[in-house]
Every structure is written in structure tokens, then in C-alpha cells.
Amino acid sequence: MADDIQAASETNPLVSEPGKKVILLIEDDPFLVGIYREKLEIEGYNVLIAEDGLQGLNYAVSQKVDLILLDILIPKLSGIDLLVRLRQDEKGKDVPVIALTNLSGSDDEEKIRSYGVKDYLVKSNYTPGQVVEVIKKYLP
Template sequence: MENSSNNQTEGSLPVARVVENRAVHLVVIEDDKFLRDLIVRKLTKEGFVVTEAPDGEAGLKAMREHLPQLVLLDILLPGMSGFDVLEAVHKDEKISSIPVVVLSNLGQQEDIERAHSLGAKDFLIKAKHTPGEIVTRVKEILHELYM
């Protein structure tokens, strides 16, 4: 049974609503353990189910296994870059419809345009957003997509 106190925040944005009879699941693909832990803790506190991935390959595997409602993706990753991940997501019919939000310190216009051309729903520059602001943006995007 859903706990209604966990379903709304100030401003009426959904927190952990049930989407297709399951809790909202997110995948966070971030190699910086400190930042990843901080974001995962914030998201979990808000009621999201979160799977962590320290690199692109693990992130793609998590996406295929869990079919999350949203992915947060860093661009500068060991091995496979975030751009490579976006290309792989775009080509994989099983996961191509999963919305991806890029979370990176790359902020050049060409990086932002490239991410969007590869299907990213949004591009957040880490240095300009607190973890709390990132969570708020995740909620806004989920609200736009699923409510």
C-alpha cells in the first residue's frame, strides 16, 4: 500500500509515486564515489529505488537489468565515456526509451549539444547544482514524463 505522505513534496511534485505498479527506479552512473554516494543518499531519502554504477559498462548493464524510469549519467567516466553510453542507449531498443539526464562538469556548448543530439533529456553542470537541486530536477523531469 502506498504511503500518501511520501507521494508529494512542497510544490506538489511527486517523490516516490508508483509507475506501472512499481517504485520509481533510477540508475546513477558516476565514477566519483563521494558524489555518487551523496546523490544516491539524497534520492533514496526521497523514496526512490537507486542502482549505482561506477562506469559506463556497469551503467548499461544496470539499465538493461532494471529498466529504470530515469538515468543520471556523468560524461567523464573510466573506459566508456558518457557520450558512448548515450550512443549505446540510442541503439539498444530495450533501453532507448529510458530518459537520461547528463550530470557533468563539462559545460561547453558543443558538449551540451552533443548530449542532446544523442538523446539526453537534460544537461546539468555539477558545479552549478547542489545535490538537492539535482534531486529537484529529477522530480521535475519525472513529473513531466509520467504524470
């Protein structure tokens, strides 16, 4: 894992605008990435995108991240495994996470909640605007 983190730090994808909160969006559907990024940027956040779990974990532990929007069914490293490893990391263990997924009602949901996610949102039940409202609760 140390190597992964090293590699990620070398290619810092974020041109950070100072003073803005950073949201790490871990999502593999390109359409949804487009929509959420657009909406979040309109709302004044810096958005960091990871399209798979491994990349997401690397960013989460190597970058300054204020909140993570986490899809669960993602390539390379599932959202659940990502949470497990994130919570073991010194830097990543306190980052607020909102699960944003289309999985619902299953045992997985219970498991994910047990890792201390702030909220568990079923994507199709929320518009991007509503997602932002939830984010604002945790990032005043």
C-alpha cells in the same frame, strides 16, 4: 555486448522495493555517489549505482530503470559512447536521461544534447536538492 549484458543480469545489484521509481546513477566519484545516493533515497527513489560506463550500460538495458543520471567523463565507456549504444538498444532507447557532469560549454555538450537527454546539468551549479527538483519534472 550480449555477453556483457548476460553477466550483469546474473549479478543483480538492486534489492528493489516495489512501487518506487528506479534511478540509475552512473558516476565514478565515490563522494558524489555517496551524496546523490543519500539524497535520492531520502526522496524515496530506488538507486542503482554504476561506477563505469560499461556497467552503466549493462544495468540500463538489463534492469527496469525509470531514469538515468549520467556522468560523462567515466571509465571504460564514456558517457557519450554509452548514450550512442543506449539509443540503439530496444529497451534502452526510451529511458529518460539527465546528463549530470562537470563538462560544459564544449562541443561535447552539443553532442550529448543531440542524443535527446532531458536536461544537461553542470554538477557544481546544482545542489543535490536542486538535482532532485529537476528529476521530479520528468518523474512525476
